[in-house]
Amino acid sequence: MARKKSFAVIGANNFGMAVVRSLIEKKQNVVLFDQSEVKLNTQLGEFEEVDGIVLDSTSKGALEKAGITQFDGIVVSFGTSLEVSITTVLNLIDLDPNLNIIAKARDVRHKRILKAVGLDDGQVIIPDTISGKIISTRVLYDIDVDIQSAGEDFVSTKLVVREPELFGKTINEADLTANKDWSIISIVRKHKVILAENDSILQEGDKLFLFVRTSLVNELILKIQGNTEIEEIKK
Incomplete structure (x- = not known):
């Protein structure tokens, strides 16, 4: 049987929750991070097996303290705020350039920026x-x-x-x-x-x-x- 992996999903929006749901269906370990405790409590009501942690991902120190580099994969689900998305990705790359990061982009321009700061084409997705x-x-x-x-x-x-x-x-x-x-x-x-x-x-x-x-x-x-x-x- 394939080894159960651990994943961090940063951002409790609709896209992030779709990723959480899919990973849980595949029997993986998932931790959900978001700056809003209210949003975490609301979104995690149906997931007893998922831990939620309040975190400001624009703070590199907060990411490091949360042990973000220990996860097998990290999904950055922000799409509305380019600043939050880009800063989060930059922090992750700064902590460990070899992290397995997948980031959501809201459009082609957003994707180009994320690629410019260090992600490969295959690490950035535009859901639409x-x-x-x-x-x-x-x-x-x-x-x-x-x-x-x-x-x-x-x-x-x-x-x-x-x-x-x-x-x-x-x-x-x-x-x-x-x-x-x-x-x-x-x-x-x-x-x-x-x-x-x-x-x-x-x-x-x-x-x-x-x-x-x-x-x-x-x-x-x-x-x-x-x-x-x-x-x-x-x-």
Whole structure:
């Protein structure tokens, strides 16, 4: 099973809470930071397993005292205030330039600034742009499964093993080994995460997380989830 990691989410806004919710669903350890105690108490009402800490992230000393450098990943979710976002990122880089930081940007200008202060392109995301890519990809290719991210040619998604012919077969025997068009990253079975290997045996109900060429998603749906799923998509 994959090691449980610890993540810091800085900013208890809608984006930050969406990240918290997703990480909790993946059984990870999460600590939420925000300058407002009221906002923390309000947002964390549904999350018994998440700790909330009042913190002014524009203070490098406060971040250091909170042990921010000990987290496996840090998500900076501020988008409204450029000053707070930029100052927070600068403080984090100053504390440790090797931190695993993901920062939200509200627009292209904000993203350019965050890249200028030290983040790589892949560390800065504009949620509206990502949502637009995902929606346009689903519409363009008539895809009716959950798409978690979309690039120019590939998407990441989750498919459930429902085709009886695959039950009990290895990934290799099922002709699903990694190639230039797709790669199965992991298998989730009864809440356990298994790294996908060629000799991994597929079982009914396994959730396969994979990267796949966009034009071949429906082909894999047929192969992994069976004819029923395709017929439902065509209706």
